[in-house]
Amino acid sequence: MIIVMNPKSNQMQIDDVINVLKNSGLGVHVSQGTERTIIGIIGDKTVLRDIPLEIMPGVEKLVPIVESFKLAGKTFRPEPSVVDVNGVKIGGKELVIMAGPCAVESREQVIEAAQAVKRSGAQFLRGGAFKPRTSPYAFQGLEEEGLKLLKEAKDATGLQIITEVTSDKAVETSIPYVDMFQIGARNVQNFQLLKEVGKSMKPVLLKRGSATTIDEWLNAAEYIMSEGNYSVVLCERGIRTFETATRNTLDLSAVPVVKNMSHLPIIVDPSHAAGKSRYVIPLSRAAIAAGADGLIVEVHPNPMCALSDAAQQLKPSEFDSLCKDISKLAPILEREFNYGC
Amino acid sequence: MIIVMNPKSNQMQIDDVINVLKNSGLGVHVSQGTERTIIGIIGDKTVLRDIPLEIMPGVEKLVPIVESFKLAGKTFRPEPSVVDVNGVKIGGKELVIMAGPCAVESREQVIEAAQAVKRSGAQFLRGGAFKPRTSPYAFQGLEEEGLKLLKEAKDATGLQIITEVTSDKAVETSIPYVDMFQIGARNVQNFQLLKEVGKSMKPVLLKRGSATTIDEWLNAAEYIMSEGNYSVVLCERGIRTFETATRNTLDLSAVPVVKNMSHLPIIVDPSHAAGKSRYVIPLSRAAIAAGADGLIVEVHPNPMCALSDAAQQLKPSEFDSLCKDISKLAPILEREFNYGC
Amino acid sequence: MIIVMNPKSNQMQIDDVINVLKNSGLGVHVSQGTERTIIGIIGDKTVLRDIPLEIMPGVEKLVPIVESFKLAGKTFRPEPSVVDVNGVKIGGKELVIMAGPCAVESREQVIEAAQAVKRSGAQFLRGGAFKPRTSPYAFQGLEEEGLKLLKEAKDATGLQIITEVTSDKAVETSIPYVDMFQIGARNVQNFQLLKEVGKSMKPVLLKRGSATTIDEWLNAAEYIMSEGNYSVVLCERGIRTFETATRNTLDLSAVPVVKNMSHLPIIVDPSHAAGKSRYVIPLSRAAIAAGADGLIVEVHPNPMCALSDAAQQLKPSEFDSLCKDISKLAPILEREFNYGC
Amino acid sequence: MIIVMNPKSNQMQIDDVINVLKNSGLGVHVSQGTERTIIGIIGDKTVLRDIPLEIMPGVEKLVPIVESFKLAGKTFRPEPSVVDVNGVKIGGKELVIMAGPCAVESREQVIEAAQAVKRSGAQFLRGGAFKPRTSPYAFQGLEEEGLKLLKEAKDATGLQIITEVTSDKAVETSIPYVDMFQIGARNVQNFQLLKEVGKSMKPVLLKRGSATTIDEWLNAAEYIMSEGNYSVVLCERGIRTFETATRNTLDLSAVPVVKNMSHLPIIVDPSHAAGKSRYVIPLSRAAIAAGADGLIVEVHPNPMCALSDAAQQLKPSEFDSLCKDISKLAPILEREFNYGC
Structure with missing residues (x-):
């Protein structure tokens, strides 16, 4: 999952998001673009289920990278099931x-x-x-x-x-x-x-x-x-x-x-x-x-x-x-x- | 309900449809257009539930005129419910x-x-x-x-x-x-x-x-x-x-x-x-x-x-x-x- | 085309619609159902293009029976074109x-x-x-x-x-x-x-x-x-x-x-x-x-x-x-x- | 824009993508997740219009972060126009x-x-x-x-x-x-x-x-x-x-x-x-x-x-x-x- 910060977000808001992620035991990768800051999350996102990141101040949107299903997906089983x-x-x-x-x-x-x-x-x-x-x-x-x-x-x-x-x-x-x-x-x-x-x-x-x-x-x-x-x-x-x-x-x-x-x-x-x-x-x-x-x-x-x-x-x-x-x-x-x- | 007959339907097919309707106790109103024959049905259509009119030979389509719900409709109760x-x-x-x-x-x-x-x-x-x-x-x-x-x-x-x-x-x-x-x-x-x-x-x-x-x-x-x-x-x-x-x-x-x-x-x-x-x-x-x-x-x-x-x-x-x-x-x-x- | 009259429409409204159609040179087929009156139109509907039947008093809806295109249709040419x-x-x-x-x-x-x-x-x-x-x-x-x-x-x-x-x-x-x-x-x-x-x-x-x-x-x-x-x-x-x-x-x-x-x-x-x-x-x-x-x-x-x-x-x-x-x-x-x- | 690499992509493919971006004068931010590598792009993406990143080997998908319009957007003019x-x-x-x-x-x-x-x-x-x-x-x-x-x-x-x-x-x-x-x-x-x-x-x-x-x-x-x-x-x-x-x-x-x-x-x-x-x-x-x-x-x-x-x-x-x-x-x-x- 990637967190896209609002162009108007300030450093404190960015830090707050980073702290929440780190406190949940996740790795964080911050990328400072020309217009926006983007925060990549590293680790098991299931711990985030109960944290409403999308309404934290300064957050513009969350972009999912990996599908939400597991057992039905190819990562779980790459070969076709019979x-x-x-x-x-x-x-x-x-x-x-x-x-x-x-x-x-x-x-x-x-x-x-x-x-x-x-x-x-x-x-x-x-x-x-x-x-x-x-x-x-x-x-x-x-x-x-x-x-x-x-x-x-x-x-x-x-x-x-x-x-x-x-x-x-x-x-x-x-x-x-x-x-x-x-x-x-x-x-x-x-x-x-x-x-x-x-x-x-x-x-x-x-x-x-x-x-x-x-x-x-x-x-x-x-x-x-x-x-x-x-x-x-x-x-x-x-x-x-x-x-x-x-x-x-x-x-x-x-x-x-x-x-x-x-x-x-x-x-x-x-x-x-x-x-x-x-x-x-x-x-x-x-x-x-x-x-x-x-x-x-x-x-x-x-x-x-x-x-x-x-x-x-x-x-x-x-x-x-x-x-x-x-x-x-x-x-x-x-x-x-x-x-x- | 109205039954629209195919332009290529013949009189026998039209008669068959009419007979099915009459045998179900329904009134029938036939309208011979320039291209197509149209058959209007008069009476309680619920008796038609088990008759697959739409696949009778010569039938092009059925056109419903009245809604399929009753108790929820205005005909049943014209004034707003509270x-x-x-x-x-x-x-x-x-x-x-x-x-x-x-x-x-x-x-x-x-x-x-x-x-x-x-x-x-x-x-x-x-x-x-x-x-x-x-x-x-x-x-x-x-x-x-x-x-x-x-x-x-x-x-x-x-x-x-x-x-x-x-x-x-x-x-x-x-x-x-x-x-x-x-x-x-x-x-x-x-x-x-x-x-x-x-x-x-x-x-x-x-x-x-x-x-x-x-x-x-x-x-x-x-x-x-x-x-x-x-x-x-x-x-x-x-x-x-x-x-x-x-x-x-x-x-x-x-x-x-x-x-x-x-x-x-x-x-x-x-x-x-x-x-x-x-x-x-x-x-x-x-x-x-x-x-x-x-x-x-x-x-x-x-x-x-x-x-x-x-x-x-x-x-x-x-x-x-x-x-x-x-x-x-x-x-x-x-x-x-x-x-x- | 079929005109479905409102269940509450009165005879004068029905007659008005019929007159408009007849004055346009069209044939009319009236079917009196248990709940509604339905008026079928016979003849060339193109004369109706300029008559807003759908807003005449007592009219509930118009139901088209024939497609609005001609040259592209099967009635115009039944065999596949090459x-x-x-x-x-x-x-x-x-x-x-x-x-x-x-x-x-x-x-x-x-x-x-x-x-x-x-x-x-x-x-x-x-x-x-x-x-x-x-x-x-x-x-x-x-x-x-x-x-x-x-x-x-x-x-x-x-x-x-x-x-x-x-x-x-x-x-x-x-x-x-x-x-x-x-x-x-x-x-x-x-x-x-x-x-x-x-x-x-x-x-x-x-x-x-x-x-x-x-x-x-x-x-x-x-x-x-x-x-x-x-x-x-x-x-x-x-x-x-x-x-x-x-x-x-x-x-x-x-x-x-x-x-x-x-x-x-x-x-x-x-x-x-x-x-x-x-x-x-x-x-x-x-x-x-x-x-x-x-x-x-x-x-x-x-x-x-x-x-x-x-x-x-x-x-x-x-x-x-x-x-x-x-x-x-x-x-x-x-x-x-x-x-x- | 973010580039999500396929879980099966190898280092050479990742390097190829990074090189294409750098050769276009863009900054790059690589984030190595548990399942996938994600590459963030920093700079003016318009130079990427002619580069089909999405079909480079190892690329799974591109995720746009910023809208594709400019003059119509709030970044260009934050206050309502009259x-x-x-x-x-x-x-x-x-x-x-x-x-x-x-x-x-x-x-x-x-x-x-x-x-x-x-x-x-x-x-x-x-x-x-x-x-x-x-x-x-x-x-x-x-x-x-x-x-x-x-x-x-x-x-x-x-x-x-x-x-x-x-x-x-x-x-x-x-x-x-x-x-x-x-x-x-x-x-x-x-x-x-x-x-x-x-x-x-x-x-x-x-x-x-x-x-x-x-x-x-x-x-x-x-x-x-x-x-x-x-x-x-x-x-x-x-x-x-x-x-x-x-x-x-x-x-x-x-x-x-x-x-x-x-x-x-x-x-x-x-x-x-x-x-x-x-x-x-x-x-x-x-x-x-x-x-x-x-x-x-x-x-x-x-x-x-x-x-x-x-x-x-x-x-x-x-x-x-x-x-x-x-x-x-x-x-x-x-x-x-x-x-x-």
């Missing part, structure tokens, strides 16, 4: 596809979806049992009944199960049924929930919030990891911007940026970003070409009958065509993907 | 000021803050016992210990107590100690938590999320109100934009917009928006001039010693000067505010 | 790559860059002679001297030349030297300049502004096309959002969205979006995978010596590697690209 | 109101508007003769004919005249007719135009662009000032965000932020931000309460007949009521405003 979910490795050479309906609606729907996505090469079945909906009057999910159906689909197909959890209680209820938790965009800074999935020690897919910077997102991952659970996979799903032609603006730059800042794997959700199924295939291809480790895609055996987000769910035939594309793209990018089961 | 918290009325003629430290840190700090803000005319003491922080390594709040100190401060000063709750458990713990719950910006779409404070029947201050549209915010209020709890006060606290000179961009237009769309009272939090105490006073004045029903402002007896958000907390003397300003502005705006206790 | 620049076709099967330095700096630099990008397969040389810079003290370009150097490079390599024009005078000066004009992001709504390049009848690359919606961007294209110049190619280059890890947020969804709304070709500029050369290659691959018709990429023979935007310019060896990637991606996407000259 | 337009002082104790129709439409309209706004206390008449419109098919302004009508209105009322200029030619044409130029939001980075109004030496009102940071805006002011024209007044008029309830999000924090960073006066345009006349009065009051030096407001003698932006123009009676409010607010804020002529 998250292993019962043998399916996310972040390795193989591309991982999670697919399935927005919401679990019925046994028939979920089994049919599972078989279809398995057939095309998906390794995970996704399906919502707890649905966070903008309006309280919209369908809110089957809850535990839905989890049981997901478990049945797992038994029938061998797919790994991922589902969104929205509260401590949902975490507890889901544990026996699922292989991986998903934290949705709206809960990316629900710190209580992040700690809870951290404690569960199950792998977690952490979606980016629609107004979350990459730095804040990695801090959210840090909440999970600081509980000892390092099996975190990030998921870019679009940010909120002024453009309304798509539901959110898919930020594919986040893929190489995260790869540069963190060791955690990152996948992409093109369905929620686009909001329309016709954009899902080109954006899926783009995500993989940008270097994503996989995709999470909404697929419904019969989108016309879907109880939520119908417009963005692919038909099984469209999903199959997407998987074929991915299998052709993979070798060009030095990745692997087995189209078909 | 929320009564033990006799303090929010949304009436009197301006209401909630003030106090970002976080409860010690008995001395909270009592001193309470006495200071009371002295200048505040009707509420605010103070965080459960602190949602971006980094897991930052101070997280005193929890129940903090609530007890707030209660002591209430007993000493007669101020109403408002505190942020971040989980079901925090709601339960806080009930005996506080007069009003605050839902923070990060939890505005934590629907589980919204329902929980709804059930509590305590008054709720609902902050806008940093990426929440006004429409979504009113839908969040609807979650609370749909549990039977109509004592909801909205709080604008800045939205996330590209501008970095302030922490968030305070959207004061939201004040007249909310007054136009909803009957709920609205106050403004200039402290979190600005992020710097020097901007708090001008923005507070602006908020009141824009028509806000009150303010929630961070005040710390000694900001230099604050454990969180030191840079945005006012000193008691600055707060006093703000209250003086508000008392002068009030009559011009046909409001009232009693400076001094 | 823009021919001296035989190089943009928007056809072949992918088109424009490459070269941010700014023209010297004969040696521009010739060396031209030969390098030609060698890897680029069809266009880009290079700025008129540089719009945020600070008035930064390098502003060689102007006509730069244009002459671009022309020399064309003669030496056979590449087409594209350069940014920033004023009417720059248009006039550039005409003899260049094959295609570029309108930069900052000038996307400089309507005077749009008309000027429209009149020139030279092909135009129209960059999206950093805060321009896709609808506004297509209206900007309409300005050029309404002068009779239909040779317009769009270029996505990132929009301004809250995220600061990249200079702008590259909106690759714009590629399929534009393909859905317009017949105009669209290419992508990953250099200005990313701001850092390390992100250019993954984003270039992603752009092509999303369906873009080509790329415009900054390449400098020696980025260490660049006078502007050094951080985002590729070295010739990096550009060569990118072209190799594109040549492998092309067949998977049913496109063509000839790596090497 | 811009004098034929005796009307902007930035002094008196609040200045500019008012009039969006576009000049006819003699009757402009004279009537001028008399009305004069009557309520406005010091300036605004009116557009050159209209930048999103669609090429919308009304584009009366051009020189409009300027003549504005001049007539000035002669009739004594009001100062301000009008928007959109091209070099418009500047030239307008010079004999107007007292102050307005640069519109879309042209805030039309650097050619900024230089042209700079050379004219007439006072300039510089609107903020809808996606312009305050830093970029002050750099745009710098373009005008670097031509020797210091009579620049800034105007906040809303920025583009995700919220669609208003046309733009009025950023009133910009008022105290600009006052903190610059000596230039700042006024506010609530009409373009809100897009709806019903929000103009509360936002005008808020702007003044936030510390703005004045307002520019759209007023039309008969908004129902306006040829552009009808929805946001006040009626003369509404404007009169606004001026009355301002005259009451002024003394509380230690400002002056004479209601009535």
